[in-house]
Amino acid sequence: MSLFRSQVQQMAGYTPGEQPQEPGWVKLNTNENAYPPSPLVLEAVQQVLTGRLNVYPDPLATEFREVASELFHVDADWILPGNGSDEILTILMRTFVDPNEIVSAPYPSYTLYETLAEIQGAQFQNIQLNSNWSWPANASEKAAKSKILFVPNPNAPSGNRWQDSEILELIPSQGVLVLDEAYGDFCDSPHQCELLKSNSGDKIVVTRTLSKSYSLAGIRFGFAVAHPDLIKGMRKVKDSYNCNTLSLAAATAALKDQKWMQANTDQIRASRTHFISEVRGLGFETVESQTNFVWCTHPDGEHERRYQELKQRKILVRYMKFPLQEGTRDGLRITVGTNDELQQVIDALREIG
Ligand SMILES: *Cc1c(COP(=O)(O)O)cnc(C)c1O
Secondary structure (H helix, E strand, O other): OOOOOHHHHHOOOOOOOOOOOOOOOEEEOOOOOOOOOOHHHHHHHHHHHOOOOOOOOOOOOHHHHHHHHHHHOOOHHHEEEEOOHHHHHHHHHHHHOOOOOEEEEEEOOOOHHHHHHHHHOOEEEEEEOOOOOOOOOOHHHHHOOOOEEEEEOOOOOOOOOOOHHHHHOOOOOOOEEEEEOOOHHHOOOOOOOHHHHOOOHHHEEEEEEOOOOOOOOOOOOEEEEEOHHHHHHHHHHOOOOOOOHHHHHHHHHHHHOHHHHHHHHHHHHHHHHHHHHHHHHOOOEEOOOOOOEEEEEOOOOOHHHHHHHHHHOOEEEEEEEEEOOOOEEEEEEEEOOOHHHHHHHHHHHHHHO
């Protein structure tokens, strides 16, 4: 007899990207920002370190919510912070989904959605995308009965961004659309949660992270933006103190320094354009990325070999393989690092062949 809940017993669990702890790697496998966070973040953290760590943090994250609400032109009661946007995804699942209800997401996309659905005992449904990463004709029909439809926009691992109008058509009649905008700041015309102001805005939750565009993956901070009625329900589910004093100070300072984030994302967009043209020159096919990574495939299909050979050279990229209804789909997802790191990838790929 197993001590585990049957869902936990049966599931495989999520496998995060490799995180080598020793130095010397060119690490382009988990879409971290190549550049450091704003110096204001370090100042703010140092300041709270000399303050009162013996008391609990503000459970309402009042200051953070005020700064975030200004940024997105909503009231502060539209914001709910979390210990990374992954925690927000967990809170969403626990707030809206009963066991056996349907949770859907495009496929291939972020595989954590499925893991979270399994933990909750929900039925998970992949909506398989077309080979050019567009939605299949029956997508809205398939999504219709979902309690939550997760849509990362831009998508991962492809990096493409769908039109808002296409996504609005997919909103389930009795469910919530979760727009995972982890990469929203890397778009050529960045997201500003416009869909929340649409007619269906009261059924949409936007999630955001400070891990990517704000260079704070190590801090663990993300947040939801949604109609206050939805936020109210989610607040009942979250831990009272899900964000700690240090991460709250860091995240608040980071959001206040928009200039810093913009300069870094501008640089990454420029590096991305250059990298895409270089890998195409080597015979790879790429998606027009709107993120800080590029999905690279080669007509010869030898992606796993190239991943291994890059790894031998201490260059870590993400090899991803997705079983499909027929066959599989695989490729290399390469984070847009510094120009120097990307040059090393190009040189190595040229050598590897
Ligand atoms: C990185 C990522 C996240 C996780 O963000 P955290 O705030 O670090 O938990 C969520 N969704 C997608 C699509 C991501 O790529």
